[in-house]
Amino acid sequence: MPTTATTGRPGAGELGRREREVLHAVGCGLRDDEIAAALATSEDAVAAHLARILGKLGLRDRAAAIVHAFDCGLVAPGRGPRAQPVRPAPRSAANGTAGPAATAGFTATSGPAVRIAVLGPLRAWRDGRSLDLGYPRRQAVLAALALRGGRALSRQELLDGVWGLEPPVANVVPVHIYRLRKILRIGDSPDSVIEHDRGGYRLVSGAAEVDLTRMEDLVTAAGTAHRAGDQAEAVRLCSQALDLFRGELLAGLPGPLAELERLRLAERRIAVAQRKLEWQLRLGRHAEAVDELFALSAEHPLNELVAAMLMRALYSGDRRADALAVFDRARRRLADDLGVPPGRMLRQTYRMILRGDDAGPDLTGVAR
Template structure:
């Protein structure tokens, strides 16, 4: 008797992750070259996976594999994939892979744009849930992590996390794509790969590229890339969001911005751009009056620009603020910088 779609046979669960992704692509009607492009592998690898899939599942040919992908629930008729393969991206009307459709900013007050239009993210706890997913973009965040990060020691009495995720999904939903922007599995929630872009990830890419340019000796390019990274900051990170996670990340991201600004100033000094470095460091020092490394760098830049008295004035001003606000004397870095300036080193 011929094998039918209802005959018992091993399901997709018997397959490895990449084999499932290949079966998913076959079920969606993709060619081998399209599946290979989506998975970043060669067509030979796709063909090998397909041969193993047919063997493991006892399927006759590609047509039988398509039927099986629907039968086992990997693909839904008329609705595209239920679970996208790795790195699957939304496609435009021309069939080509489209770029991220939802942009999320955490380097300032939390904001999101859907196809370039700003969207209302709801009340603060709901925003904090989205921020937690954006800060952990690329990995699954468990419900307990969200509860701990957003509510801390005062968790809600009801299971509100799925409610917030449901509302965020509706707000950020891509009308022409059945895949949700926020995915869910038994481990928790995550932002869909390819559908979202987070400014934090872009900032780190630019900083890494600046480091590469610096090591290659291209200091102007390193300065340009640092400036682009700093331009992504739009005020206090995660301003106003509640919860322990937002509080800790605010501090971390502020420190990250200071570090990038210091790096840019150092690069400008190496390029002989003392005046621009001084201007940027004065602004940074005004924002961070108790930051001794920033004060020390400003003193050094002023001294290199022939402004010894101004450099020593920075020391005196910082010393007073440390005494008044923290009750501590200047640290070794600041004292050493002052000593070198006094000795003309």
């Protein structure tokens, strides 16, 4: 059966067979070394073919060649290549395909075969195998989809969120989506966990497990346990939620969306930690709370609520002098770094300790 590239679409008929293969691979986002490995040729030969392609089609650069590959039907975003696929050489065991047990879909009993982690450096696994997600911009596109759950993101939203004011290559979003769909395919089928509809791109519902969703489910369950009077279970569930955070959030990912999400997720982590630690104090687990609060305070030295909770935990554990020392350190840090005095809650906690009161201000209202 003739391929789309041989059916006379604009420009396609002017290329030879090997030139069409190279253009197809370029359109799929492969580098010259990947194309050379796939076609069993040299990188110099690939560069020469690409130069002839640009000349024959009147294209100015590689970016224009990618756009042309889509426009002439050689590559179709969201559905895989229309021409004979060009397969890059394997890079590592981390890129291995799913084994024989992989299926073409997900079931309620087996659970998602693809897992995506955003509560730290972006990572993804298929059937337990770590996946090579490629360039940082491509990773940022996947992170945007994972952070939005099932809500579709338009091409413009992805451009604004990942590239911001930097002018990207035309059609760059479909190119990255195409590559991600191949990486995140379901088993050996052409189906992927990413779908495209009139609203834009989204993760297929139930096709991938995202750690952010799991974290929020645990926090919700913790709130339910708390309202039922089971403080110990609430603390346990919050601990599980916090364990999902690992390392620098979205480390190395570019774009304004990643930057905003780093701030949002960091605040969410603090809020969950505060909720857990308040419940620990109510259970009388002061020593356990103190250790965790010291670590949290070191990570967020300007967070007055964390400082206030650490003071309360120390005071409740008969460490009044240490609690007052925390206030002095926080006061100096706020003055030196921000030029402001301690806020009302921190001052109220300080006065409570000076008076020797048994109870301090309620700190649970900040973590919803």
